[in-house]
Amino acid sequence: MNESLIAYSSLNDFCKELFLKIGCSEKDAQLATKVLISADARGVDSHGVARLSGYVRLWESKRINATPNIQVVHETPSTAVVDGDGGLGLVVAPQAMEIAIRKAEVAGTGWVAVRNSNHYGIAGYHAMMALEKDMIGISMTNASPLVSPTFSLDRLLGTNPIAVAVPADKQPPFVADFATTTAANGKLEILQRVGKEAPEGWIQDAKGGVSTNPHELKDGGALLPLGSDREHGSHKGYCLGSVVDIFSAVLSGANYGPWVPPFVAFLPLPENPVGQGIGHFFGAMRVDAFRPADEFKAHMDNWITTFRNSRSIEGEKVLIPGDPERWMEEERMTNGIPIQIKVKEDLIQLAAKFGLQHPF
Amino acid sequence: MNESLIAYSSLNDFCKELFLKIGCSEKDAQLATKVLISADARGVDSHGVARLSGYVRLWESKRINATPNIQVVHETPSTAVVDGDGGLGLVVAPQAMEIAIRKAEVAGTGWVAVRNSNHYGIAGYHAMMALEKDMIGISMTNASPLVSPTFSLDRLLGTNPIAVAVPADKQPPFVADFATTTAANGKLEILQRVGKEAPEGWIQDAKGGVSTNPHELKDGGALLPLGSDREHGSHKGYCLGSVVDIFSAVLSGANYGPWVPPFVAFLPLPENPVGQGIGHFFGAMRVDAFRPADEFKAHMDNWITTFRNSRSIEGEKVLIPGDPERWMEEERMTNGIPIQIKVKEDLIQLAAKFGLQHPF
Numbered sequence: 001m002n003e004s005l006i007a008y009s010s011l012n013d014f015c016k017e018l019f020l021k022i023g024c025s026e027k028d029a030q031l032a033t034k035v036l037i038s039a040d041a042r043g044v045d046s047h048g049v050a051r052l053s054g055y056v057r058l059w060e061s062k063r064i065n066a067t068p069n070i071q072v073v074h075e076t077p078s079t080a081v082v083d084g085d086g087g088l089g090l091v092v093a094p095q096a097m098e099i100a101i102r103k104a105e106v107a108g109t110g111w112v113a114v115r116n117s118n119h120y121g122i123a124g125y126h127a128m129m130a131l132e133k134d135m136i137g138i139s140m141t142n143a144s145p146l147v148s149p150t151f152s153l154d155r156l157l158g159t160n161p162i163a164v165a166v167p168a169d170k171q172p173p174f175v176a177d178f179a180t181t182t183a184a185n186g187k188l189e190i191l192q193r194v195g196k197e198a199p200e201g202w203i204q205d206a207k208g209g210v211s212t213n214p215h216e217l218k219d220g221g222a223l224l225p226l227g228s229d230r231e232h233g234s235h236k237g238y239c240l241g242s243v244v245d246i247f248s249a250v251l252s253g254a255n256y257g258p259w260v261p262p263f264v265a266f267l268p269l270p271e272n273p274v275g276q277g278i279g280h281f282f283g284a285m286r287v288d289a290f291r292p293a294d295e296f297k298a299h300m301d302n303w304i305t306t307f308r309n310s311r312s313i314e315g316e317k318v319l320i321p322g323d324p325e326r327w328m329e330e331e332r333m334t335n336g337i338p339i340q341i342k343v344k345e346d347l348i349q350l351a352a353k354f355g356l357q358h359p360f
Numbered sequence: 361m362n363e364s365l366i367a368y369s370s371l372n373d374f375c376k377e378l379f380l381k382i383g384c385s386e387k388d389a390q391l392a393t394k395v396l397i398s399a400d401a402r403g404v405d406s407h408g409v410a411r412l413s414g415y416v417r418l419w420e421s422k423r424i425n426a427t428p429n430i431q432v433v434h435e436t437p438s439t440a441v442v443d444g445d446g447g448l449g450l451v452v453a454p455q456a457m458e459i460a461i462r463k464a465e466v467a468g469t470g471w472v473a474v475r476n477s478n479h480y481g482i483a484g485y486h487a488m489m490a491l492e493k494d495m496i497g498i499s500m501t502n503a504s505p506l507v508s509p510t511f512s513l514d515r516l517l518g519t520n521p522i523a524v525a526v527p528a529d530k531q532p533p534f535v536a537d538f539a540t541t542t543a544a545n546g547k548l549e550i551l552q553r554v555g556k557e558a559p560e561g562w563i564q565d566a567k568g569g570v571s572t573n574p575h576e577l578k579d580g581g582a583l584l585p586l587g588s589d590r591e592h593g594s595h596k597g598y599c600l601g602s603v604v605d606i607f608s609a610v611l612s613g614a615n616y617g618p619w620v621p622p623f624v625a626f627l628p629l630p631e632n633p634v635g636q637g638i639g640h641f642f643g644a645m646r647v648d649a650f651r652p653a654d655e656f657k658a659h660m661d662n663w664i665t666t667f668r669n670s671r672s673i674e675g676e677k678v679l680i681p682g683d684p685e686r687w688m689e690e691e692r693m694t695n696g697i698p699i700q701i702k703v704k705e706d707l708i709q710l711a712a713k714f715g716l717q718h719p720f
Contacts, residue, residue: 076468078438079649107467108436113650136607149667151676156667164603166610174606176599182592201592208673226586226593232542232561233586239536239681240600242667243524246534247496250526250659251650257666274662289439290473290611299610302634306617307509307516307602313568316511321599 004344005336010359011037011049014351018052021354022059023066024088032090035121040337043328046186047122050343053350055088055119057265064088064118070095078107081252082114086277089120089141093280097126097139100284104135108289113252116276119143119263123163124177124325130165130284131173134293137165138283142248142255144262147181148222149238150230153208155222156257159184160244165322167287169297171304175322180240181223188214188223193342201228247281254279364704365696370719371397371409374711378412381714382419383426384448392450395481400697403688406546407482410703413710415448415479417625424448424478430455438467441612442474446637449480449501453640457486457499460644464495468649473612476636479503479623483523484537484685490525490644491533494653497525498643502608502615504622507541508582509598510590513568515582516617519544520604525682527647529657531664535682540600541583548574548583553702561588607641614639 012033019029040048058064068087072080080099084092096112103110120126123139130137143158159179166174179185183202191198191214198214205211206220217223225237249256254275261269261278287296304320312318332338339347344360351358372393379389400408418424428447432440440459444452456472463470480486483499490497503518519539526534539545543562551558551574558574565571566580577583585597609616614635621629621638647656664680672678692698699707704720711718 074651076646076649077466079468079645081650106437108439109469109471111469111645111649149670149678151673152667152670152678153673154670156670164599166606174602176603178593178596178599180596182587199591226596227542228588228592231559232588232592233538235679235681236538236540236586239524239538242534242681243536246526246660246663250656250663251645251647253651253655256659256663274659285439285471285611286436287611289434289436289471290441291434291613295613296610299616299634300606303606303610303616307512310509310512310514310516313511313513318509318512319595321595321602 003338003340004360006339006359007336008037008041008333011040011337014347014356014358015049015052017356018056018350018354021356022056024091025067028088028091031094032088035090035094035125038125039122041329041332042122042124042325043332044122044186044325045340046184046189049339049347051119053346054263054265056350058118058263061265063261063265063269068092072099078103078109078111080112082112084114084117084277086116087118089118089278089280092117093120093126093282094129096280097129097137097282097284100282101130101133101135104284104286104289109283109285112282113247114280114282115249115252115254117254117278117280119278120280122177123161124165124175126282127163127165127177128173128175131167134167134287136167136285136287139163139280140244140248141280142245142260142278144260145258146185146217146223147225147241148204148208150225150235151208153206154258157225157238157241157245158260159223160241162240162244166300167297168300168304169294171301172326173322174300174304174320175325177325180226180237180244182226182228182237183223185223188217201232244281249275249279251281252279363698363700364720366699366719367696368397368401368693371400371697374707374716374718375409375412377716378416378710378714381716382416384451385427388448388451391454392448395450395454395485398485399482401689401692402482402484402685403692404482404546404685405700406544406549409699409707411479413706414623414625416710418478418623421625423621423625423629428452432459438463438469438471440472442472444474444477444637446476447478449478449638449640452477453480453486453642454489456640457489457497457642457644460642461490461493461495464644464646464649469643469645472642473607474640474642475609475612475614477614477638477640479638480640482537483521484525484535486642487523487525487537488533488535491527494527494647496527496645496647499523499640500604500608501640502605502620502638504620505618506545506577506583507585507601508564508568510585510595511568513566514618517585517598517601517605518620519583520601522600522604526660527657528660528664529654531661532686533682534660534664534680535685537685540586540597540604542586542588542597543583545583548577561592604641609635609639611641612639
């Protein structure tokens with residue numbers, strides 16, 4: 001048996017206790033847990049409890065502040081810059097998105113750039129916070145450099161995801177959430193575990209040549225921007241990753257490009273930082289700042305059903321962004337969340353270290 | 361000789377006279393010309409004077425209103441919806457972007473959704489309007505359906521471009537401007553003219569299979585979203601094209617998806633329209649709504665030089681988005697703009713029809 005099924009509530013209790021152990025407040029521990037394990041529930045296994053010990057190691061090496069003083073350092077009617085004080089991105093990000101939503105309530109839209117933060121879990125969680133307010137939510141973050149711009153040999157961009165959540169009426173919401181690379185790093189990790197080759201177009205080797213070796217990044221290779229190569233539009237993926245980097249970090253005063261700090265604590269911090277921590281960018285747009293919300297949502301229903309019911313390639317279905325994650329969440333909330341054996345062992349060690357009960 | 365070199369000023373005078381002939385005001389004729397031929401100057405030949413007779417045919421078939429009453433129909437401090445009254449997108453779009461900029465001056469950011477418009481030239485022109493105000497400019501538009509979502513056989517999205525312009529200090533600005541497809545339709549048109557095959561990954565045939573035939577769209581084929589296929593992230597390109605469609609049209613009350621009117625006047629308008637005309641979406645963000653503008657621009661210079669000076673694949677250079685178009689503009693403003701023989705013949709016919717002098 002390569003995995004165990006763990007109930008959401010058990011996973012929730014375990015993570016929360018752990019965040020309390022590293023010194024988070026009750027409220028922050030609860031929030032960080034909710035954000036973190038939304039990834040496990042939605043099937044983005046690479047961003048959930050699999051990363052928990054990584055966060056703890058960052059805290060141990062004093063790169064994460066468990067009791068941050070998160071502050072708005074600059075604002076206008078529709079914008080704010082938030083300093084995360086080195087806190088968990090899992091806590092800083094939803095608070096910043098909350099500020100974007102409050103700005104939108106008054107000004108129609110709200111836009112918040114965040115500096116001095118850390119990895120924030122799945123981009124989609126924060127974008128989806130806008131939905132219940134009848135707002136469109138936008139979320140993006142930069143990340144440590146694993147991606148080479150078109151024709152470059154240097155790794156200058158992270159997988160820099162973008163999420164956009166749009167409310168509908170009777171239909172479930174439209175939720176796009178994707179890395180701006182051809183394949184996310186999590187997919188390489190899966191190939192590494194099972195010992196398989198990667199498809200051409202995901203990675204380049206140290207000289208910029210085609211590679212299918214999922215370990216290539218250890219030998220100076222890089223992930224490729226969405227589009228894979230110039231002929232298939234990799235300059236567009238490079239543009240997207242760059243926009244995420246600029247909005248998240250150059251606007252906020254965080255580190256950008258090759259200066260973004262690594263997620264793994266064993267790697268040194270880049271020298272001569274150009275800002276503080278990693279950066280995020282959030283947007284909230286009140287739908288009724290444009291047209292009546294019921295009108296908008298009725299047309300979104302029509303948009304969604306038109307796309308969903310279009311003719312499909314034999315054996316396939318046309319999906320709406322957010323469909324696979326929502327189906328996964330329904331299934332996992334009922335049947336439990338599968339935890340891979342390696343992740344389980346890691347979490348059991350973590351429990352032992354902090355003297356915690358565990359459900360594994 | 362397959363092309364003639366025409367001076368920018370001659371092209372400008374000719375286009376302006378033509379827009380006056382179809383009934384545009386002096387001011388609108390000047391603006392439409394400036395927007396249209398910015399494409400020729402910047403090397404996006406498919407979106408410049410090559411389309412002039414297409415605009416005229418839309419006017420002849422009463423699908424373009426040469427004297428529109430462009431109005432804000434709804435607004436909040438940071439948003440507006442503009443009704444273009446069926447005007448030239450070349451006129452409606454810069455006016456809407458102007459409104460976004462004025463909103464940003466007061467509220468920090470401005471976001472304008474436009475309905476009842478037409479094709480607006482190159483996305484980048486409108487985004488770049490923000491630069492001289494030390495703002496980030498964003499521009500997107502939907503377009504007639506040529507693109508199939510991942511796994512779909514139906515054409516439901518346009519090439520739906522996104523442009524983002526970011527000011528720098530001593531460095532030229534960052535200007536991304538790209539279709540959310542693997543290849544823009546203009547590139548297929550070039551292959552059709554020269555009788556060459558398209559690379560795999562640009563188009564699918566009527567059954568969703570791989571095709572390299574640049575004429576495939578006439579036989580029920582479709583352009584593919586950025587990413588080409590599922591394994592290389594076409595679902596991400598589909599997400600991007602969808603976001604452009606939703607922001608441009610579902611927010612504004614324009615037509616979306618398969619209902620977007622065609623650019624060519626010989627095709628009938630889609631039945632049972634779900635909105636008015638085509639839609640655009642614009643954003644302007646004051647840089648100093650986030651941090652002091654001089655600080656931001658100094659860091660953009662550092663971002664740009666870091667990326668530009670990174671190690672490159674042998675024989676290639678790492679470019680900054682906007683570099684090729686800026687170099688092209690410098691060259692063409694000095695030496696003239698090459699006009700293809702077919703386009704030239706088309707423009708000479710147009711001149712004859714309207715009794716105009718021409719420089720061709």
